[in-house]
Amino acid sequence: MTIAGLDVGGTKIAGVALRGRGGDPGSGPVWAEDDVLARTHRAHRIHGPEALLDALEAAVRELDELLAEEGHAPIEAVGLAIAAWLTRDREVVTWAAHLAVRDFALRAALADRLGVPVTIDNDANGYLVGEAAMGAAADASSSILIALGTGVGGAFVVDGRPLIGAHGLGGELGHVTVDEQGPVCSCTARGCIEAYAGGNALARDAAAVPAAVALAPGGRATAVHLERAARAGDATALAVLERAGWAVAAGLRRLLPAFDPEVVVLGGRVMLECADLLLPVIERELAAHAPLQGVPQPRRLELARLGGHAAAIGAAVLASR
Template sequence: MTVAGFDIGGTKIAGVALAAPAAPGGRTEADVLVRTHRHHSIHGPESLVDAVAANVRELDEQLAAAGHPPIASVGLALAAWMTRDRETVIWAAHLGVRDAPVKAMLEQRLGLPIVLDNDADGYLMGEDAMGAAADASSSILIALGTGVGGAYVADGRPLIGANGLGAELGHVTIDESGPRCSCDAYGCLEAFAGGNALRREAAGVPAAVALAPDGVPTAEHLAGAARAGDAAAIAVMEGAGRAVAAGLRRLLPAFDPEVVVLGGTVMLSCADLLLPVIEASLAEHAPLQGVPQPRRLALAQLGGHAAAIGAAVLAAP
């Protein structure tokens, strides 16, 4: 059978069609039959349903042309808060969707089983199925993007939590006197190491400002200044790396994962600057001395379709 998975972000939809595993040993990227990537202008639940339906039709057309079976179920990874039963989207700010029964709406429209989850769970499920955590029984994800996403997967299933908000690891407090976070708390990991936090800090680094054509530097400009040897930029990037390590020192004893997957656009584009600091800081202040936590740190491997792959895996019977 064929399952579809979609990662729906603020402006794009990444889609995959996934075949049943060729062998009982697990999934590989060879199981991905089709990949798509489209921009969208979703605003509101009806618009979301229309966009998903159009993307399902596109995948089905490509599958038919290649002689593959049609889609039998659909998984969605959304940048959204949703109920624990994963049937209602409570709030998806970038999509303009609030308190909408998205699962039922899509099932009625498509006539197919639908599975919803958030984008971080989808991301780690993809890496768990055929990426950086494929050989691990448990893993956590720290994804540095605009904010900091997180997820925990054990034995092939994500942690949902009592209110559907399990493993929001970017909102672990690492310094109560730290900057205010997007969640209105103070000192979250996201407030130190997310893309918005680095953008805030970059504004005070002249070398980063000079690299930005419009004078408004981003994490990319900050990283460029650091690579060029600017001391202030290096200090900011090192601070972000230490913040990630501080978060992990709190998370590793709680979750005891085999693998920590480090992903997200900021992490992957700045890994040369961040990963050595994270590794050195953890080595210097290891939690549970003498216990191998985790067995390893690993950069995410599946690129921009990781969450779509994970959504498809969740939708598979």
């Protein structure tokens, strides 16, 4: 059985074709990276439900063509990881802001369009399921994810299964509050991890860092320019990233006693590109303010390993089950 996994973000669709292996998700790793038979990556300009269906169908057809060229069997099921809020049954996209899709019964519509079974989850759950299947958490039965991208994604996976929650919103770890008086977050609350450490938050703060602004075309600094200014030794840029690392650690101090994971996976573009700047801060803060002091707590912080196709791999793994 060959399974397609698709990861739909705000501007791209990453796709994989995965050799299905089945197995019990709690019995240890049953996949390896050589089970990924094909990979694709394409930009998109999705706006609305029909455009979303068209783009997903094109991505599956592209994978099928690559499989045929290599003599592999065609796709028999599709898993989708999407940057969206979903109903608990994973049938309906309640809101995908970057895709202009609201209250759309995506799973049934896509299954009808493709003629194969379809499984859907959000992108952060897909990300961690992928890392748990064959990446940074493959040897752990429980793991949490903090992913610093445009915002801050999160997930909690036990025995290969993500936490869904009563309303389908379980694992929104980026919206854990670390300071009730902190900056306003995209969710309208104050002081979430995302309000300090997401890419949009770092771009907001970069606007007040002269060295970052000077590096930006047109003076519109982003997290990338902030990183460059920090690497050049600018004290203000370094302080902003220090605060971002503090926020991640402060969130983990709340999450570790709640979930008791074997592994914390740190991922997302911002985290992985700034790991040498952020990880020492996170580790230092956790060591200085360990939760449940006096109780042995081997804290494993692992950087995500599967790159830009992690969520697509996770989506395919979920579809295989």
